[in-house]
Amino acid sequence: MAEDRHGARRHDAAGVVLAAGRSSRAGCIKALARIDGKPLVARTVRALRDGGCAEVLVVVGPPHAEAIARVVPDARRVDNPDPSRGMLSSLQEALRVLAPAARGHVVVALVDQPRVSPAIVRQLLEVLSREEVDAAVPRHAGRGGHPYALAWSALAPLLAAPPSASTRDVLAQLRRASVEVDDSSILEDLDTADALRAAHAEFEEREAR
Numbered sequence: 001m002a003e004d005r006h007g008a009r010r011h012d013a014a015g016v017v018l019a020a021g022r023s024s025r026a027g028c029i030k031a032l033a034r035i036d037g038k039p040l041v042a043r044t045v046r047a048l049r050d051g052g053c054a055e056v057l058v059v060v061g062p063p064h065a066e067a068i069a070r071v072v073p074d075a076r077r078v079d080n081p082d083p084s085r086g087m088l089s090s091l092q093e094a095l096r097v098l099a100p101a102a103r104g105h106v107v108v109a110l111v112d113q114p115r116v117s118p119a120i121v122r123q124l125l126e127v128l129s130r131e132e133v134d135a136a137v138p139r140h141a142g143r144g145g146h147p148y149a150l151a152w153s154a155l156a157p158l159l160a161a162p163p164s165a166s167t168r169d170v171l172a173q174l175r176r177a178s179v180e181v182d183d184s185s186i187l188e189d190l191d192t193a194d195a196l197r198a199a200h201a202e203f204e205e206r207e208a209r
Helices: 040-050 065-070 087-101 118-130 152-160 167-172 193-208
Strands: 014-018 055-060 076-079 106-110 135-140 148-150 176-180
Touching: 014 040, 014 087, 040 055, 040 106, 040 118, 055 065, 055 087, 065 076, 076 087, 087 106, 087 152, 087 167, 106 118, 118 135, 118 148, 118 176, 148 152, 152 167
Parallel strands: 014 055, 014 106, 055 076, 135 176
Antiparallel strands: 106 148, 135 148
16 A cells, blocks of 8 residues: 555554543543443544544553453553543553554544544544644634544654643644544533533434434
8 A cells, every 4th residue: 555745554543542531520431421322432443443543542541441441342452550640641651552663643532522423534644644744633613623643753742741741732833734624523522421411312312313
């Protein structure tokens, strides 16, 4: 398969699902909350795979690591021993696992965006493959969201940053492409029990139509 300008092939793409949070505001293990009958983490893994990621890593942490990893046996488990250091620390744990491959793109997804489609993942990878940028970040209605895609050139600065740093601040220093998408799913943030219930009700209503 032909290589793109970053020296990566489509099947070199890896997905990373950030699922190490304690879910303290959700009132349940958020990654295991079911939307349309499927755990959130399983939906996210599937969207990344169907969008072109040959391998998917799921970053987990205490106290829910075992329970989350159990429902996605086809994903590669990565443990963050101390997620309280910040979200970047979870991404760094995954990037350290991927770093020895020394090539490829990485799509980084949150575990609580069940409506993100494979089409968005494909769109981000395509932009990253044809443009001289370090990252492709989706935007909708003037706001940036998730998932986002990283070229291999982005890994060194992300790994060099302190774990407590803001991923957004690190990405702001890199060459980025803003990718306009006509899909509000990239802005979803199901952090609370109310948000999870509303999302579940929305899916049920859609199925009933």
